[in-house]
Amino acid sequence: MIRSSIIITAVTIAIMSIAASAQATEGKAIYDKTCATCHNTGLAGAPKLGDKAAWKDRIQQGNDALYQSAINGKGVMPPKGGNASLGEGDIKAAVDYMVSQGQ
Numbered sequence: 001m002i003r004s005s006i007i008i009t010a011v012t013i014a015i016m017s018i019a020a021s022a023q024a025t026e027g028k029a030i031y032d033k034t035c036a037t038c039h040n041t042g043l044a045g046a047p048k049l050g051d052k053a054a055w056k057d058r059i060q061q062g063n064d065a066l067y068q069s070a071i072n073g074k075g076v077m078p079p080k081g082g083n084a085s086l087g088e089g090d091i092k093a094a095v096d097y098m099v100s101q102g103q
Contacts, residue, residue, distance in 0.1 A: 027097030030090050034083040039098065044076045047102070055102030066095050 031039070031049070038046035047054035058066060070091045073079040080086045
């Protein structure tokens with residue numbers, strides 16, 4: 001019984017790790033296609049990817065606030081970064097990728 005629980009736990013952890021890795025890969029791909037134009041250069045005041053100082057206060061607001069800004073638009077950033085075909089999960093994956101680079 002204990003052995004079965006250990007195996008199930010190990011498999012669950014492995015699956016979660018694979019899913020997290022896939023989401024990170026997906027988030028980067030969405031970022032590269034939709035977000036990079038502004039966030040690589042700081043265009044129109046967009047915080048640059050990997051700029052820890054620029055992201056610090058934003059990250060402290062929490063992911064939900066960042067998701068809402070990305071989904072609804074903020075300042076000159078249009079909703080969904082101008083890519084209306086993106087779903088909410090896509091936006092969240094891209095935001096999660098950007099946050100991971102800004103920590």
